[in-house]
Amino acid sequence: MFLNMAHRGDSSRAPENTLAAFEAGVEAGASAIELDLRCTADGHVVAMHDESVDRTTDGTGAIQQLTLEQVRKLDAGGWFDERFAGEGVPTLAEVFDQLVDRVPLVLHVKEDRCGIERAVVEEVNRRGAVDRVTVSSDKRGVLESIHRMAPDLATTWIAWFRDWRWWMWYVAGKVRRLQARRVAPPASQVTETMVDYFQSRGIVVRAWGVGRDESLAARLISLGVDGMTFDDPRRLTELLNTAASTAASTAASTAASTAASTAASTAASTAASTAKDSE
Secondary structure, three states, rough: OOOEEEOOOOOOOOOOOOOHHHHHHHHHHOEEEEEEEEEOOOOOOOEOOOOEOOOOOOOOOOOOOHHHHHHOOOOOOOOOOOOHHHOOOOOHHHHHHHHHHOOOEEEOOOOOOOHHHHHHHHHHHHOOHHEEEEEEEOOOOHHHHHHHHHOOOOEEEEEEOOOOHHHHHHHHHHHHOOOOEEEEEEHOOOOOOHHHHHHHOOEEEEEEEEOOOHHHHHHHHHHHOOOEEEEOOHHHHHHHHHHHHHHHHHHHHHHHHHHHHHHHHHHHHHHHHHHHOOO
Protein backbone atom coordinates (compact mmCIF):
# COMPACT_ATOMS: atom_id res chain seq x y z
CA MET A 1 0.00 0.00 0.00
CA PHE A 2 1.26 3.46 -0.90
CA LEU A 3 2.24 5.52 2.16
CA ASN A 4 0.22 8.74 1.88
CA MET A 5 1.62 10.52 4.94
CA ALA A 6 -0.08 13.74 6.01
CA HIS A 7 2.88 16.11 6.46
CA ARG A 8 2.63 17.62 9.95
CA GLY A 9 -1.00 16.58 9.66
CA ASP A 10 -3.15 17.98 6.88
CA SER A 11 -1.16 21.20 6.95
CA SER A 12 -3.00 22.53 3.91
CA ARG A 13 -6.23 22.83 5.88
CA ALA A 14 -5.11 23.38 9.47
CA PRO A 15 -2.06 24.73 11.33
CA GLU A 16 0.83 22.27 11.17
CA ASN A 17 1.67 19.96 14.07
CA THR A 18 -1.59 20.63 15.92
CA LEU A 19 -4.35 18.24 16.90
CA ALA A 20 -6.60 20.04 14.42
CA ALA A 21 -4.18 19.27 11.57
CA PHE A 22 -3.81 15.66 12.69
CA GLU A 23 -7.58 15.25 12.83
CA ALA A 24 -7.90 16.80 9.37
CA GLY A 25 -5.37 14.27 8.11
CA VAL A 26 -7.46 11.41 9.45
CA GLU A 27 -10.57 12.86 7.84
CA ALA A 28 -8.68 13.22 4.55
CA GLY A 29 -7.95 9.48 4.53
CA ALA A 30 -4.19 9.68 5.01
CA SER A 31 -2.54 6.31 5.52
CA ALA A 32 -0.40 7.83 8.32
CA ILE A 33 0.06 11.09 10.20
CA GLU A 34 3.60 12.50 10.21
CA LEU A 35 4.66 14.94 12.93
CA ASP A 36 7.81 16.48 14.41
CA LEU A 37 8.99 16.08 17.99
CA ARG A 38 11.12 18.37 20.15
CA CYS A 39 11.85 18.78 23.85
CA THR A 40 10.89 21.61 26.18
CA ALA A 41 13.29 23.05 28.75
CA ASP A 42 11.90 20.74 31.43
CA GLY A 43 12.11 17.59 29.30
CA HIS A 44 8.57 17.22 27.96
CA VAL A 45 8.08 16.10 24.36
CA VAL A 46 5.86 18.24 22.14
CA ALA A 47 4.94 18.49 18.46
CA MET A 48 7.01 21.27 16.88
CA HIS A 49 9.03 21.46 13.68
CA ASP A 50 11.24 24.52 14.14
CA GLU A 51 13.82 25.08 16.84
CA SER A 52 11.95 28.25 17.80
CA VAL A 53 8.24 28.84 18.30
CA ASP A 54 8.28 32.12 16.34
CA ARG A 55 6.89 30.93 13.00
CA THR A 56 4.00 28.76 14.17
CA THR A 57 2.84 30.40 17.41
CA ASP A 58 2.25 33.84 18.88
CA GLY A 59 5.36 33.45 21.07
CA THR A 60 9.08 33.83 20.60
CA GLY A 61 12.16 31.90 21.63
CA ALA A 62 13.68 28.45 21.34
CA ILE A 63 11.45 25.57 22.35
CA GLN A 64 14.30 24.13 24.43
CA GLN A 65 14.33 27.30 26.53
CA LEU A 66 10.61 27.21 27.32
CA THR A 67 8.95 25.06 29.95
CA LEU A 68 5.87 23.01 29.19
CA GLU A 69 3.79 25.47 31.20
CA GLN A 70 5.02 28.30 28.97
CA VAL A 71 4.44 26.29 25.81
CA ARG A 72 0.88 25.49 26.85
CA LYS A 73 0.09 29.22 26.89
CA LEU A 74 1.04 29.64 23.22
CA ASP A 75 -1.49 30.02 20.42
CA ALA A 76 -0.39 27.66 17.66
CA GLY A 77 -3.37 28.24 15.37
CA GLY A 78 -4.14 31.92 14.95
CA TRP A 79 -1.27 32.53 12.52
CA PHE A 80 -2.87 30.08 10.08
CA ASP A 81 -6.47 31.25 10.32
CA GLU A 82 -8.54 32.95 13.00
CA ARG A 83 -10.78 29.86 13.05
CA PHE A 84 -7.92 28.03 14.76
CA ALA A 85 -7.10 30.72 17.30
CA GLY A 86 -6.38 29.12 20.65
CA GLU A 87 -5.16 25.83 19.17
CA GLY A 88 -2.34 24.61 21.40
CA VAL A 89 0.98 22.86 20.94
CA PRO A 90 0.21 19.19 21.68
CA THR A 91 2.33 16.90 23.83
CA LEU A 92 3.38 13.45 22.69
CA ALA A 93 0.90 11.88 25.12
CA GLU A 94 -1.96 14.00 23.76
CA VAL A 95 -1.10 12.96 20.21
CA PHE A 96 -1.19 9.30 21.23
CA ASP A 97 -4.44 9.81 23.14
CA GLN A 98 -6.20 11.20 20.08
CA LEU A 99 -4.66 9.23 17.24
CA VAL A 100 -2.70 6.05 17.87
CA ASP A 101 -5.75 3.76 17.93
CA ARG A 102 -7.11 5.32 14.75
CA VAL A 103 -4.21 5.87 12.35
CA PRO A 104 -0.50 4.95 12.12
CA LEU A 105 1.93 7.63 13.30
CA VAL A 106 5.26 8.64 11.79
CA LEU A 107 7.27 10.44 14.47
CA HIS A 108 10.09 12.61 13.15
CA VAL A 109 12.54 13.04 16.02
CA LYS A 110 14.25 16.38 15.47
CA GLU A 111 16.64 16.28 18.45
CA ASP A 112 18.81 13.75 20.21
CA ARG A 113 20.16 13.55 23.75
CA CYS A 114 17.08 15.08 25.34
CA GLY A 115 14.99 11.99 26.06
CA ILE A 116 12.61 11.89 23.10
CA GLU A 117 13.55 8.33 22.20
CA ARG A 118 12.76 6.98 25.67
CA ALA A 119 9.50 8.96 25.84
CA VAL A 120 8.40 7.52 22.50
CA VAL A 121 9.25 3.95 23.48
CA GLU A 122 7.44 4.32 26.81
CA GLU A 123 4.30 5.62 25.11
CA VAL A 124 4.42 2.86 22.49
CA ASN A 125 4.89 0.14 25.12
CA ARG A 126 2.24 1.54 27.44
CA ARG A 127 -0.33 1.47 24.67
CA GLY A 128 0.82 -1.67 22.86
CA ALA A 129 1.20 0.32 19.64
CA VAL A 130 4.49 -1.01 18.24
CA ASP A 131 2.77 -1.96 14.97
CA ARG A 132 1.25 1.51 14.53
CA VAL A 133 4.27 3.75 15.01
CA THR A 134 7.37 4.47 12.92
CA VAL A 135 10.23 6.66 14.11
CA SER A 136 12.11 8.70 11.52
CA SER A 137 15.21 10.84 11.93
CA ASP A 138 18.28 12.09 10.13
CA LYS A 139 20.21 11.47 13.34
CA ARG A 140 21.62 7.98 13.33
CA GLY A 141 22.06 8.00 17.10
CA VAL A 142 18.29 8.38 17.50
CA LEU A 143 17.60 5.33 15.36
CA GLU A 144 20.25 3.30 17.18
CA SER A 145 18.72 4.23 20.55
CA ILE A 146 15.24 3.32 19.38
CA HIS A 147 16.42 -0.06 18.13
CA ARG A 148 18.22 -0.82 21.40
CA MET A 149 15.15 -0.02 23.49
CA ALA A 150 12.49 -1.36 21.12
CA PRO A 151 13.88 -3.70 18.43
CA ASP A 152 10.43 -4.26 16.90
CA LEU A 153 9.68 -0.56 16.45
CA ALA A 154 10.03 0.41 12.76
CA THR A 155 12.46 3.19 11.85
CA THR A 156 13.24 5.36 8.83
CA TRP A 157 16.57 7.00 8.08
CA ILE A 158 16.11 10.45 6.56
CA ALA A 159 19.19 10.73 4.38
CA TRP A 160 20.67 13.46 2.22
CA PHE A 161 23.74 13.48 0.01
CA ARG A 162 24.94 15.76 -2.78
CA ASP A 163 25.27 12.99 -5.34
CA TRP A 164 23.19 9.87 -4.79
CA ARG A 165 24.72 8.07 -7.78
CA TRP A 166 27.86 7.43 -5.72
CA TRP A 167 26.24 7.07 -2.31
CA MET A 168 23.35 4.64 -2.79
CA TRP A 169 25.51 1.68 -1.82
CA TYR A 170 26.60 3.49 1.36
CA VAL A 171 23.02 4.43 2.30
CA ALA A 172 21.77 0.89 1.71
CA GLY A 173 24.53 -0.48 3.91
CA LYS A 174 23.88 2.08 6.63
CA VAL A 175 20.15 1.37 6.59
CA ARG A 176 20.88 -2.30 7.13
CA ARG A 177 23.32 -1.56 9.96
CA LEU A 178 20.80 0.76 11.59
CA GLN A 179 18.24 -2.01 11.04
CA ALA A 180 15.85 0.58 9.64
CA ARG A 181 13.04 -0.51 7.34
CA ARG A 182 12.76 2.62 5.25
CA VAL A 183 14.98 5.24 3.68
CA ALA A 184 13.75 8.77 3.05
CA PRO A 185 15.66 10.62 0.31
CA PRO A 186 14.91 14.24 -0.68
CA ALA A 187 12.10 14.24 -3.25
CA SER A 188 14.03 16.38 -5.72
CA GLN A 189 16.89 13.85 -5.84
CA VAL A 190 14.86 10.68 -6.35
CA THR A 191 15.52 8.76 -9.56
CA GLU A 192 14.17 5.52 -10.99
CA THR A 193 17.60 3.95 -10.56
CA MET A 194 17.62 4.90 -6.88
CA VAL A 195 14.13 3.49 -6.29
CA ASP A 196 14.99 0.22 -8.04
CA TYR A 197 18.30 -0.04 -6.16
CA PHE A 198 16.74 0.24 -2.70
CA GLN A 199 13.60 -1.75 -3.41
CA SER A 200 15.64 -4.62 -4.86
CA ARG A 201 17.35 -4.78 -1.46
CA GLY A 202 14.10 -4.84 0.48
CA ILE A 203 14.28 -1.20 1.56
CA VAL A 204 11.09 0.87 1.44
CA VAL A 205 11.55 4.26 -0.27
CA ARG A 206 9.49 7.20 0.96
CA ALA A 207 10.33 10.72 -0.16
CA TRP A 208 10.35 13.92 1.87
CA GLY A 209 10.38 17.59 0.92
CA VAL A 210 7.43 17.44 -1.48
CA GLY A 211 5.30 20.03 0.30
CA ARG A 212 2.34 20.74 -1.99
CA ASP A 213 4.21 20.39 -5.27
CA GLU A 214 1.78 18.31 -7.34
CA SER A 215 4.06 17.95 -10.35
CA LEU A 216 6.84 16.63 -8.12
CA ALA A 217 4.41 14.27 -6.39
CA ALA A 218 3.20 12.95 -9.75
CA ARG A 219 6.79 12.41 -10.85
CA LEU A 220 7.58 10.45 -7.68
CA ILE A 221 4.51 8.27 -8.20
CA SER A 222 5.64 7.52 -11.76
CA LEU A 223 9.09 6.55 -10.45
CA GLY A 224 7.53 3.95 -8.17
CA VAL A 225 8.30 5.29 -4.69
CA ASP A 226 6.53 3.53 -1.83
CA GLY A 227 5.27 6.75 -0.25
CA MET A 228 5.85 10.40 0.57
CA THR A 229 4.95 13.12 3.01
CA PHE A 230 2.52 15.60 1.46
CA ASP A 231 0.81 18.67 2.88
CA ASP A 232 -2.56 17.82 1.30
CA PRO A 233 -3.26 14.07 1.67
CA ARG A 234 -6.67 14.37 0.03
CA ARG A 235 -5.11 15.78 -3.12
CA LEU A 236 -2.36 13.15 -3.08
CA THR A 237 -5.05 10.46 -3.09
CA GLU A 238 -6.51 12.09 -6.21
CA LEU A 239 -3.07 12.09 -7.87
CA LEU A 240 -2.61 8.41 -7.00
CA ASN A 241 -6.03 7.56 -8.44
CA THR A 242 -5.24 9.47 -11.64
CA ALA A 243 -1.93 7.64 -12.01
CA ALA A 244 -3.60 4.27 -11.42
CA SER A 245 -6.34 5.07 -13.95
CA THR A 246 -3.78 6.16 -16.55
CA ALA A 247 -1.71 3.02 -15.96
CA ALA A 248 -4.79 0.81 -16.29
CA SER A 249 -5.86 2.58 -19.49
CA THR A 250 -2.37 2.24 -20.94
CA ALA A 251 -2.22 -1.43 -20.01
CA ALA A 252 -5.63 -2.08 -21.57
CA SER A 253 -4.65 -0.23 -24.73
CA THR A 254 -1.39 -2.16 -24.97
CA ALA A 255 -3.19 -5.46 -24.41
CA ALA A 256 -5.79 -4.63 -27.06
CA SER A 257 -3.09 -3.59 -29.52
CA THR A 258 -1.13 -6.78 -28.86
CA ALA A 259 -4.26 -8.90 -29.25
CA ALA A 260 -5.17 -7.20 -32.52
CA SER A 261 -1.64 -7.62 -33.84
CA THR A 262 -1.62 -11.28 -32.86
CA ALA A 263 -5.03 -11.84 -34.45
CA ALA A 264 -3.94 -10.13 -37.66
CA SER A 265 -0.77 -12.16 -37.79
CA THR A 266 -2.69 -15.38 -37.17
CA ALA A 267 -5.24 -14.49 -39.84
CA ALA A 268 -2.53 -13.69 -42.36
CA SER A 269 -0.74 -16.93 -41.60
CA THR A 270 -3.96 -18.91 -41.93
CA ALA A 271 -4.83 -17.21 -45.20
CA ALA A 272 -1.39 -17.90 -46.60
CA SER A 273 -1.60 -21.54 -45.55
CA THR A 274 -5.06 -21.90 -47.08
CA ALA A 275 -3.93 -20.33 -50.34
CA LYS A 276 -0.95 -22.68 -50.52
CA ASP A 277 -3.14 -25.73 -49.88
CA SER A 278 -5.48 -24.71 -52.69
CA GLU A 279 -2.72 -24.54 -55.30
